[in-house]
Amino acid sequence: MNFNRNDLCWCGSGIKYKKCHIEFDEKLKRLEAQGFQVPPRSIIKTKEQIEGIKNSAKINNAVLDLVAQNIKEGMSTEEIDKLVHDYTIAQGAIPATLGFEGYPKSVCTSINDEVCHGIPSEHIILKSGDILNVDVSTIFNGYYSDASRMFMIGEVSQEARKLVEVSKECLDKGIAAVKPWGFLDDIGAAIQEHAKKHGYSVVRDFGGHGIGLEFHEEPFVAHYGKKGQGMILVPGMVFTIEPMINEGSYEIVIDADDDWTVFTEDGSLSSQWEHTILVTENGIEIISK
Numbered sequence: 001m002n003f004n005r006n007d008l009c010w011c012g013s014g015i016k017y018k019k020c021h022i023e024f025d026e027k028l029k030r031l032e033a034q035g036f037q038v039p040p041r042s043i044i045k046t047k048e049q050i051e052g053i054k055n056s057a058k059i060n061n062a063v064l065d066l067v068a069q070n071i072k073e074g075m076s077t078e079e080i081d082k083l084v085h086d087y088t089i090a091q092g093a094i095p096a097t098l099g100f101e102g103y104p105k106s107v108c109t110s111i112n113d114e115v116c117h118g119i120p121s122e123h124i125i126l127k128s129g130d131i132l133n134v135d136v137s138t139i140f141n142g143y144y145s146d147a148s149r150m151f152m153i154g155e156v157s158q159e160a161r162k163l164v165e166v167s168k169e170c171l172d173k174g175i176a177a178v179k180p181w182g183f184l185d186d187i188g189a190a191i192q193e194h195a196k197k198h199g200y201s202v203v204r205d206f207g208g209h210g211i212g213l214e215f216h217e218e219p220f221v222a223h224y225g226k227k228g229q230g231m232i233l234v235p236g237m238v239f240t241i242e243p244m245i246n247e248g249s250y251e252i253v254i255d256a257d258d259d260w261t262v263f264t265e266d267g268s269l270s271s272q273w274e275h276t277i278l279v280t281e282n283g284i285e286i287i288s289k
Contacts (some may be wrong), residue, residue: 003017003022004017004206005017005022006018008109009021010041011044011046011047011236012046013046013047013049013096016098022231022288024234024235025126028232028234031232032123032169035230036232037081037230037232038231038232039218039219039231039232039233039234039237042224043210043215043217043219043237044235044236044237045213045236045237045238046236047215049143049212050212050236050238050278052140052142052143053142053143053144053145053211053212053238053245053276053278053287054138054287055141055143055218056093056138056139056140056141056143056144056145057138057145057147057276057287057288058150059085059091059093059138059140059145060136060137060138060145060146060147060171060203060288061089061210061288061289062091062148063084063088063136063138063178064089064134064147064148064149064196064276065289066083067080067083067084067122067134067136067149067151068149068151068192069133069134071081071126071153072126072153073126073127073128073153073154074125074126074127075125075126075128075183076120076121076122076123076124076125076126077109077111077118077120077121077124077126077132078120078121078122078184078284079240080105080107080109080120081105081107081109081120081276082120083097084106084134084136087261088106091140092140093138093139093140094140095107095136095138095139095141096137096138096139096144096146096215097135097137100215103117103119103183103260104119105120105135105202106118107120107134107135107136108130108133108134108135108148108260109124109133109280110132110133110135110261110270110272111124111126111130111131111132111133111137112130112131112132112269112270113263113264113268113269113270114133114261114262114263114265115203115206115244115246115252115262115263115264115270116133116135116206116262116272117131117245117260117261117282118260118261118263119260120259122134122172123286126153127153128153128154128155128156129153129154129155129156130152130153130154130156131150131151131152131153131159131160131163131164131269131270131271132149132151132152132153133148133149133151133271133272134148134149134151135147135148135272136148136276137215139181142212142213143212143213144212144215145211145276145287145288145289146211146215146240146274146276146288147183147240147273147274147275147276147289148242148272148273149273149274149289150164150167150168150271150272150273152164152203153273155168157268159247160271161267162198163200163245163247163269163271164271166195166198166200166245166271167200167243167244167245167271167272168273169194169274170191170194170195170202170223170243170245170273171191171241171242171243171273171274173190173191173194174187174188174190174191174223174241174243175187175241175275175277175284175286176190177189177190178233178241178245178277178279178283178284179283180233180234180235180261180279180280180282180283181232181233181234182232182233183227183228183229183230183231183233184219184221184230184231184232184233184274185222185225185226185227185228185229185230186225186227186228187208187221187222187223187225187241188202188207188221188222188223188225189224189225189226189227191223191224191241191243192224192225195243195245199246200244200245200246200247201246201248201249201250202223202224202243202244202245202246202250203223203243203244203245203246203252203270204223204224204250205244205252206244207209207220207221207222207223207261208220208221208240208241208242208274209221209239209240209241210237210238210239211238211239211240211276212238217239219231219237219239221239221241223241223242223243223244233279234279235279235280235281236278236279237278237279238277238278238279238287239276239277240274240275240276240277240278241274241275241277242272242273242274242275243272243273244270244271244272245270245271245272246264246268246269246270247264247268247269247270248264248266248267248268249264249265249266249268251264251266252264252265253265275287275288275289276288276289
């Protein structure tokens with residue numbers, strides 16, 4: 001949709017277009033004409049939408065804090081699911097994974113060689129030495145948020161601890177690579193470089209994603225790549241960065257029985273952290289972590 005200079009801006013600011021986003025839009029048009037990939041307006045969030053996503057993220061963050069306070073050896077992953085579900089519902093929100101494309105639970109719990117999408121079960125009991133990813137996503141007043149954290153249960157091996165720590169460093173490196181008017185693939189390049197330096201691989205079949213109005217939006221955020229390539233990052237974009245770092249090969253397999261749980265093909269350990277990021281005029285803001 002085209003806007004005249006004196007129309008109210010498309011972003012909902014209540015300000016005339018000429019005093020709001022006209023320079024922003026013209027810059028995008030120039031970049032597109034030069035051959036760069038620019039984001040569609042549909043994935044650039046308005047101030048109202050950003051506020052809605054942040055309110056959802058407050059609940060999402062509180063859920064992960066609650067898990068951190070309660071997770072322990074001997075606990076079943078079903079108990080984690082109940083904790084997440086009950087707290088989320090009590091806040092007037094909805095667990096985004098519950099029923100999503102048939103997923104049966106309110107959280108993903110992925111242990112050791114499980115890369116992602118592990119399904120909670122009363123039969124899966126946490127034991128000393130396990131490393132566990134808890135991936136929480138929330139819908140509140142129609143807005144989505146998403147984040148995950150790693151937990152080390154009891155006494156873990158030095159190798160497992162290093163993997164968990166380096167995977168967090170990979171996330172931090174990816175976030176540091178986000179610059180307004182920079183390139184999307186700079187994120188993956190930074191993650192891949194750090195993982196490779198430590199002898200690890202980066203899962204390629206899954207990546208981060210835009211989020212906010214839907215669970216998964218554009219862009220797809222690859223966690224490997226080359227600097228200076230990919231979509232231009234602009235203020236108002238909201239997306240997850242969630243590198244899955246494997247101790248061995250990046251190849252994965254999906255459980256044939258549940259059609260959800262993703263394992264490393266070689267049985268090596270895997271670790272993942274996830275934050276939701278807002279690109280701002282001056283840098284970034286971590287919304288959900």
